[in-house]
Amino acid sequence: MPHNHEELLKHIKADMPSDELLQDLGDLFKVFGDTTRIKIMYALYEDEMCVCAIADLLKMTQSAISHQLKVLKAANLVASRREGKTIYYRLADEHVKSIIGQGYEHLTE
Amino acid sequence: MPHNHEELLKHIKADMPSDELLQDLGDLFKVFGDTTRIKIMYALYEDEMCVCAIADLLKMTQSAISHQLKVLKAANLVASRREGKTIYYRLADEHVKSIIGQGYEHLTE
């Protein structure tokens, strides 16, 4: 007779967040799961930056950066303001730094 | 004449971690970037669990869970111990909880 875990599962299930939230969490971390986007977030760590400066910094095309900024913005990880022709992006809140910081600690401990 | 940012870039560049670390960070978050793996980590939040219990809980095949546990283990996010035929997995360290916790906060604030 195979292994039984009804009791355990009932308990764990009760403590699990909704499927929707778990999906959203996965989607959020997916945004962190790309080197280009990590670099962009690090670039914005101390101050806002315009799109072409980020592209220069990462030696990538303006288009690639713009696509990634759109992803970051959709996840509310960056925000932007316009000043003439230029659009400046910045980190949207402190969670970005603390999430990356925790990841950094996990890697370097 | 296009927009110039030599000064800014020099400064930002000096503060950026190495490309290798940035790559590793992206790879780490990629592991968090999947609903199945998030669910597994949540299931292990309070206590260790065997593979078949996780499969039951998530209503997925043993094979799918096993593949994902391998990914989690490669990233040092879970650890395991054997007890007879059964193998129990647990969260490897506190960073898992704090990373997920920060993500949770970002979503629900």
Add this chain to the structure above:
DNA sequence: TGAACATATGAGCAATCGTTCATATGTTGG
């Protein structure tokens, strides 16, 4: 030892992702 159970693994496939390329939108100064 061999049958039953628990887990791991490799190949294959559909789906998703990140970039490029071409082009569109928006802004400013002459």
Add this chain to the structure above:
DNA sequence: CCAACATATGAACGATTGCTCATATGTTCA
């Protein structure tokens, strides 16, 4: 208004990903 600049966007393509299916490995007990 139009040329130059800054950014955004859509289609397309190669690469990566997560699952399934079949099967292998490892463990226990009769």
